[in-house]
Amino acid sequence: MRVPVPVSMLDLATVGPGESFTEALATSVELAQAAEEGGYGRVWYAEHHNMPSIASSATAVLIAHVAAHTRTIRLGAGGIMLPNHAPLVIAEQFGTLGALHPGRIDLGLGRAPGTDQTTMRALRRDVTAADTFPEDVLELQGYLRGASRVRGVSSYPRPAGEVPLFILGSSLFGATLAARLGLPYAFASHFAPAALEQACARYRAEFEPSEQLAAPYLITAMNVIADDDEQRAARQLEAVARARVALVLPPGTEYTDEQADEILASPHGERLRQMMSCRAVGTGEQAAAQVAAFAERTGADEVIVSHPSTVAADRLRSVQLLGEHLR
Numbered sequence: 046m047r048v049p050v051p052v053s054m055l056d057l058a059t060v061g062p063g064e065s066f067t068e069a070l071a072t073s074v075e076l077a078q079a080a081e082e083g084g085y086g087r088v089w090y091a092e093h094h095n096m097p098s099i100a101s102s103a104t105a106v107l108i109a110h111v112a113a114h115t116r117t118i119r120l121g122a123g124g125i126m127l128p129n130h131a132p133l134v135i136a137e138q139f140g141t142l143g144a145l146h147p148g149r150i151d152l153g154l155g156r157a158p159g160t161d162q163t164t165m166r167a168l169r170r171d172v173t174a175a176d177t178f179p180e181d182v183l184e185l186q187g188y189l190r191g192a193s194r195v196r197g198v199s200s201y202p203r204p205a206g207e208v209p210l211f212i213l214g215s216s217l218f219g220a221t222l223a224a225r226l227g228l229p230y231a232f233a234s235h236f237a238p239a240a241l242e243q244a245c246a247r248y249r250a251e252f253e254p255s256e257q258l259a260a261p262y263l264i265t266a267m268n269v270i271a272d273d274d275e276q277r278a279a280r281q282l283e284a285v286a287r288a289r290v291a292l293v294l295p296p297g298t299e300y301t302d303e304q305a306d307e308i309l310a311s312p313h314g315e316r317l318r319q320m321m322s323c324r325a326v327g328t329g330e331q332a333a334a335q336v337a338a339f340a341e342r343t344g345a346d347e348v349i350v351s352h353p354s355t356v357a358a359d360r361l362r363s364v365q366l367l368g369e370h371l372r
């Protein structure tokens with residue numbers, strides 16, 4: 046079974062139990078190298094803050110490091126949370142990346158803070174920063190193209206080629222904005238699938254061609270757990286679900302597997318189960334078939350997958366097994 050559309054990977058640089066940040070970042074390099082070897086189209090890293098289990102907070106720095114340890118695969122942000130930053134700063138960061146690694150850098154943009162309200166204030170951002178997201182995207186685009194919208198201000202270094210922009214989202218707002226600006230759209234169905242069908246339909250229906258993109262380009266996201274043994278893959282899914290129970294508990298709360306299962310069986314657990322509803326679990330062959338079916342169901346031009354297994358070696362094996370079935 047070959048997946049008929051391009052497949053890419055979203056890596057959160059997960060820090061496992063008892064693992065150091067150095068070890069987690071080394072795993073990200075290994076995952077990217079395996080993705081490159083397996084024929085994945087790109088690897089993206091997401092900006093999160095104040096989360097001890099995620100090591101991709103300095104997203105541009107991580108991209109630079111992985112780019113230096115890979116050869117051809119595209120790398121980028123999936124995404125940069127633009128309300129946390131001045132567009133000029135992001136243009137300088139990704140212009141530098143584009144100059145260092147021509148033709149390999151992507152820039153996905155989201156408008157969520159990627160953290161909690163207290164941390165957002167620590168980032169020195171105003172609660173209304175997201176309101177100017179559309180204008181900030183255009184300002185950033187102007188800097189990267191050498192056509193600044195701010196009189197007397199340009200961004201340097203300038204990328205050697207285009208750094209393509211992508212709009213990320215989990216609601217109809219992102220779909221509408223991506224369509225209006227003529228940009229590719231990536232829907233975060235790997236954790237927020239509720240509006241998936243509506244968002245995909247709206248993006249395609251309202252798309253307006255742009256200098257960057259002549260026709261709609263839709264990316265949908267899902268979770269993939271592939272293993273040599275089908276039952277072991279199922280157990281990994283169970284472990285991932287238990288780990289996500291922490292999302293509905295006060296920070297630092299400890300719990301047993303039995304307590305996690307009780308929560309997962311409760312109404313609170315329904316939201317957690319829904320977060321993982323877009324998934325492929327099984328052997329490499331089975332996972333590839335499920336990814337292909339998901340691409341067909343959503344009409345995606347590309348599928349981006351997260352390999353969420355809680356053990357680094359399992360994530361690496363999942364990347365390798367799915368890679369054996371990519372076109």
